[in-house]
Amino acid sequence: MDLLLEGRAFVVVGGSAGIGLAAARQLAEEGARVAIVARGRERAEAAVAELEHAGAAQAVAVTADVGREGEAERAVAAAAEGFGGLDGIAVTTGLLGHEPIEVADARWEEVFRDVLLGTVRSVQSALPFLRRGGGTVVTTAAYSIRAPEIARLPYASLKSGVATFTKGIAKAYGADGVRANCVCPGAIETAALQGLRARIAAERGVPPEGVLERVMAEEWHLDVALGRPGRPSEVGELIAFLLSPRAGYLTGALVNIDGGTDF
Template sequence: MDLGIRDKRYVLVGGTAGMGSATAQALAGDGASVVLVGRDADRAQAAARAAEEAGAAKAIGISHDVSAPGGAQSAIDEAAELLGGIDGLAVTMGTEGMVPVESSDDVWVSAFRDVLLATTRSVEAALPHLIETRGTIVTTAAYSIRSPEIARLPYASLKGGVAVFTKGIAKTYGKDGIRANCVCPGAVETAPLAALRLQLAEQRGYPVETALERVMVEEWGFDAALGRPGKPEEVGELIAFLLSPRAGYLTGSLINIDGGTNF
């Protein structure tokens, strides 16, 4: 499907790896321009080169910590200058907080900055640009906001905040032509799970192609209809669709992409 995004301009916060990088690839394949924001400059440059090779009209990697004070504003300002405007924003970062509820205040505050504040500040910084272009926003929560586990309650609580924030943005700025949606991934085989697959295969003597699935089901109680973790590109293609005009009447939605996880 042609997403109708040729020469559109997108900023991907957290776009240097995993689901964010996969989103960049999907957008690039249809000729969009992308700025990829991450903490690691080398990884940002590498992800930008990959997007350029995939067909992006323009692909640039920049280094900012959007969880730090002023970081999101600096990232969005630089991206807007590089692109000459912004037609869409996706925020795919936010992985801290997978710790017990009894964790220290410092741990909670760090997770708050990484999971929630990085998203809200990025969206707030981008809104003036998106109002001009009647642009789109996609944020990422998690399927666990509907079935939180005590062992990772800070993460799920803050991802719940991302979902509420996104709905509020959709309702408030719909009159300006802005659409905002939130995707809720389940287990997705980004770099950490991919590395764990190899480790489990070696430790347990399982075939590589089934090692992770076997441990997830037999030991972790993983219960998904498809019986496997998702692939980053599967989430990236969904985010690219939501950013595109093809999703023109979809806003304020929480969209599960979890392989039918039972929660």
């Protein structure tokens, strides 16, 4: 399906790796212009080279930490100025907080800045550009907001805030033609889970094929209907669709992409 994205301009916050890179790659394959916002210059530039190879009409790297005051505004403005406008933003950052509730206040504040405030600042910075002609917002929460666990409660708590924030943006700016949707991934085999698969296999002296799936079911008690973790590309394709005109009447949605996980 042609997503009608050729020549359109997007910012992908956290687009240098994992789900963000997968979304940016899908946009590039559709002929879009893509700005990668990431903390690390080297990784962002490597991602840009990959997007150019995938067919992006234009790809640029912007180094910023959107959890810091003023950084999201600077990054989004730079991308919009370079593109001559902006059609959408996807925010795929916010990975801290996979730890118990008993962390220090300073750590809660760090997770707040990374998971929630980084998303809020990025979307706020994009709205003035998106409202000019209608635009799209995609944020990322998590499956775990529906089934929070004490072992990663800071993360789930702040991701719940992302979902609520996104619904509010959809309602507040729908009259301006802005659509906003929130994606809730389950266990996705990004580099972290790939590393865990290899580590478990090495520790137990078994092949890596199937070992993570067994641990998910037998030790994590994660009941996934499809019996496997997701692939970043699968989430990236969903994000690209939600950013596209093909999802023109879809807004304010909380979209699970978790392989049929319970809850």
